Amino acid sequence: MLTRRSALAAGAVVALGGAGRATPRRIVSLNPCLDVILVHVADRAQIAALSHYSRDPLSSSVPAFGASFPITYETAEEVVALRPDLVLAARHSSPATRAALARLGIPAELFSVPENVEDSLRQVAQVADAAGRPARGQALVARIRKAIADAAPPPGQPRLSALIYQSNGFASAPGTLVDEMMRRAGFVNAATRYGLTRTGNVPLEQLIADPPDVLLAGRAKPGAPSWADRVLTHPALARVAHRMHRADFPQRLMFCGGPVLIETARMMALARTQALEARG
Structure with a gap:
C-alpha cells in the first residue's frame, strides 16, 4: 500500500508552489495530448515519463520521440517510483491514481479536453507555465496561430463540404475542436447532413448516396485490417x-490540439487546394 512516507522514501517532492514556484525537475505526463505539448516546451531532462500512448504510431503525434522516454500505464506505483515533482493529468486519467497522488501530496495539475482553438492555446500556455517555460509556451502559441492563419482560404474562394472519415466510419461532429479547424480551413462540415449532432459514425451507404466535396480519410492499418478499417x-x-476528392487525414490528428494543430491546419489546407485544382 502506498503511503505518504513511502512516497517520500521514493524521493517524491511534495511542494507544488504557485506563481514563482521552483521549476519542476521531474515531470510525468499521463495523457497523450499533454505529452505532445510537454515535449515541445520542456527541457528533455525535465521529462521523467510520458503516457504509454506516446509510443503508439497510430494515435500518438510523437511516436518516434516518445519511444525515447520512459512511459507509465497510469498506475500510482509507477508514477511514485519515478519521483516526480509534477504530474500532468487529464480529467479522464485514472481516478485511482489521481486520488493516490493527492493522498501522498505529489503535485499534480489537471487539464480538461479543449473544445475549441482558444481553449487549446490556453492549455499550451498552462503546460508551459507548469513546466517553468512560459516563453516557450508563448512561442509555440504564436506558431500555432500562424499555421492556422496560413491555412485559411483566400477571400472569395468557395467553401467545400468535407467529412472526416475514420475507422468504422467515425466522423467529427459540429462543436468540436476538429470541426472548428475545418471551418477555419475553408470547409463546411458535412457531418450534419448525415444526421450527426455529436461525434459518431456515418454509414457507408449514406456517404455513397450523398458524398461531400472532400473526404478527409484515415489510413487503414497495414497487414490484415479489421472490419472497422475496411470501410x-x-x-x-x-x-x-x-464526385468526391479523397485526402489523407491520419487518425492521430483527431485526438489532440496544441502543436498537433499545426499539422492539422497544413493537411486541411492541402486537401482544400488539391480538391479545387482537381475541379479545374
Missing part, C-alpha cells in the same frame, strides 16, 4: 471518386 478501403468509395 476506408471499400470498393464503393471508388464509384464516387469523380
Whole structure:
C-alpha cells in the first residue's frame, strides 16, 4: 500500500508552489495530448515519463520521440517510483491514481479536453507555465496561430463540404475542436447532413448516396485490417471518386490540439487546394 512516507522514501517532492514556484525537475505526463505539448516546451531532462500512448504510431503525434522516454500505464506505483515533482493529468486519467497522488501530496495539475482553438492555446500556455517555460509556451502559441492563419482560404474562394472519415466510419461532429479547424480551413462540415449532432459514425451507404466535396480519410492499418478499417478501403468509395476528392487525414490528428494543430491546419489546407485544382 502506498503511503505518504513511502512516497517520500521514493524521493517524491511534495511542494507544488504557485506563481514563482521552483521549476519542476521531474515531470510525468499521463495523457497523450499533454505529452505532445510537454515535449515541445520542456527541457528533455525535465521529462521523467510520458503516457504509454506516446509510443503508439497510430494515435500518438510523437511516436518516434516518445519511444525515447520512459512511459507509465497510469498506475500510482509507477508514477511514485519515478519521483516526480509534477504530474500532468487529464480529467479522464485514472481516478485511482489521481486520488493516490493527492493522498501522498505529489503535485499534480489537471487539464480538461479543449473544445475549441482558444481553449487549446490556453492549455499550451498552462503546460508551459507548469513546466517553468512560459516563453516557450508563448512561442509555440504564436506558431500555432500562424499555421492556422496560413491555412485559411483566400477571400472569395468557395467553401467545400468535407467529412472526416475514420475507422468504422467515425466522423467529427459540429462543436468540436476538429470541426472548428475545418471551418477555419475553408470547409463546411458535412457531418450534419448525415444526421450527426455529436461525434459518431456515418454509414457507408449514406456517404455513397450523398458524398461531400472532400473526404478527409484515415489510413487503414497495414497487414490484415479489421472490419472497422475496411470501410476506408471499400470498393464503393471508388464509384464516387469523380464526385468526391479523397485526402489523407491520419487518425492521430483527431485526438489532440496544441502543436498537433499545426499539422492539422497544413493537411486541411492541402486537401482544400488539391480538391479545387482537381475541379479545374
